[in-house]
Amino acid sequence: QDGFLVFTEGLILSSYPVELSLPAAAVSAGREKDFELQGYGFEAAAEQLRTPHVVRVGLIQNKIPLPTDSPVAEQVAALHKRIEEIVEVAAICGVNVVCFQEAWTMPFAFCTREKLPWTEFAESAEEGQTTKFCQKLAKKHNMVVVSPILERDDVHGGTLWNTAVVISNSGSVLGKSRKNHIPRVGDFNESTYYMEGNRGHPVFQTQFGRIAVNICFGRHHPLNWLMYSINGAEIIFNPSATIGELSESMWPIEARNAAIANHCFTCAINRVGTEHYMNAFTSGDGRKAHHDLGYFYGSSYVAAPDGSRTPGLSRTQDGLLVAEMDLNLCRQVSDKWNFKMTGRYEMYAEELAKAVQPDFTPNIIRE
Numbered sequence: 231q232d233g234f235l236v237f238t239e240g241l242i243l244s245s246y247p248v249e250l251s252l253p254a255a256a257v258s259a260g261r262e263k264d265f266e267l268q269g270y271g272f273e274a275a276a277e278q279l280r281t282p283h284v285v286r287v288g289l290i291q292n293k294i295p296l297p298t299d300s301p302v303a304e305q306v307a308a309l310h311k312r313i314e315e316i317v318e319v320a321a322i323c324g325v326n327v328v329c330f331q332e333a334w335t336m337p338f339a340f341c342t343r344e345k346l347p348w349t350e351f352a353e354s355a356e357e358g359q360t361t362k363f364c365q366k367l368a369k370k371h372n373m374v375v376v377s378p379i380l381e382r383d384d385v386h387g388g389t390l391w392n393t394a395v396v397i398s399n400s401g402s403v404l405g406k407s408r409k410n411h412i413p414r415v416g417d418f419n420e421s422t423y424y425m426e427g428n429r430g431h432p433v434f435q436t437q438f439g440r441i442a443v444n445i446c447f448g449r450h451h452p453l454n455w456l457m458y459s460i461n462g463a464e465i466i467f468n469p470s471a472t473i474g475e476l477s478e479s480m481w482p483i484e485a486r487n488a489a490i491a492n493h494c495f496t497c498a499i500n501r502v503g504t505e506h507y508m509n510a511f512t513s514g515d516g517r518k519a520h521h522d523l524g525y526f527y528g529s530s531y532v533a534a535p536d537g538s539r540t541p542g543l544s545r546t547q548d549g550l551l552v553a554e555m556d557l558n559l560c561r562q563v564s565d566k567w568n569f570k571m572t573g574r575y576e577m578y579a580e581e582l583a584k585a586v587q588p589d590f591t592p593n594i595i596r597e
């Protein structure tokens with residue numbers, strides 16, 4: 231468990247964070263409430279001038295508790311209840327920052343392309359019932375809460391966005407980050423519902439560290455991770471909803487590589503279970519009409535800037551992953567590898583500025 235060169239999910243880990251000893255009350259509550267609980271700690275070298283900057287994050291993955299044809303209000307209430315009981319355990323474990331999965335208040339119904347009732351799950355990021363619910367949790371547990379929801383933006387004509395609301399441990403809404411990249415792959419018909427984010431790459435200064443949220447499909451875009459890092463993120467959360475046959479081979483690599491490339495911690499979260507819909511749907515790809523998007527494989531994990539990572543949570547079960555990290559590791563790895571110093575961003579900026587112009591011609595040298 232605590233050695234080197236350990237195999238997990240078919241990958242060799244160069245090092246492995248130590249297993250945390252979590253409070254007995256948390257372990258028994260996890261058993262009683264039927265979710266997996268794991269805890270790991272990433273260490274950094276002692277420094278002379280800086281004290282360790284230790285923070286505990288919690289990643290929550292879960293199934294939807296009710297069938298997708300249950301009344302909307304009941305589905306939301308059941309999800310609130312489930313998350314509340316897992317957050318209680320996160321609090322016992324001393325978690326400072328918790329993040330839920332993408333669009334956590336609803337089934338991932340965007341595969342259907344039907345508007346009702348799914349758009350009814352959308353809420354105001356600032357005033358919605360879910361944000362109010364999270365504000366209470368944040369205040370009660372002195373915990374920063376990252377709450378990814380389907381946002382209805384009434385200030386801009388009721389536009390829908392895929393948004394992560396960041397609630398400070400004081401209970402106030404610190405801000406929000408919107409999903410920049412919308413998938414157009416398989417049954418992920420999300421562009422039918424909401425727009426590409428328009429808020430850039432915000433980083434939130436919390437009492438526990440600088441955090442950012444790169445929502446799901448942004449995981450495949452190295453420049454999206456980069457921009458959060460350029461803005462100073464020490465921890466980047468990646469709340470996701472993705473299925474086995476599409477992305478499971480990529481999942482263990484992408485967030486981990488982003489942690490290495492950007493000298494920061496990354497936290498990848500995926501939901502679990504299969505969600506069934508009453509009406510069959512197709513996605514114009516020749517497949518027969520079907521009633522589900524596929525199997526959400528969980529496997530949430532945390533990766534560190536030195537390339538180490540925790541094992542993943544279960545593929546099938548609800549879970550809470552607690553990861554303790556000394557954020558001093560970010561600068562220590564940066565000073566060793568210097569990816570920011572050696573980045574040549576001015577060269578890329580100049581070339582990319584030309585590449586996006588309509589009259590761009592690729593720099594190919596021919597005989």
Ligand SMILES: NC(=O)NCCC(=O)O
Nearest residue numbers: 413418446447471472477
């Ligand atoms: N939610 C979402 O963007 N899923 C797309 C599939 C993937 O990125 O693996």
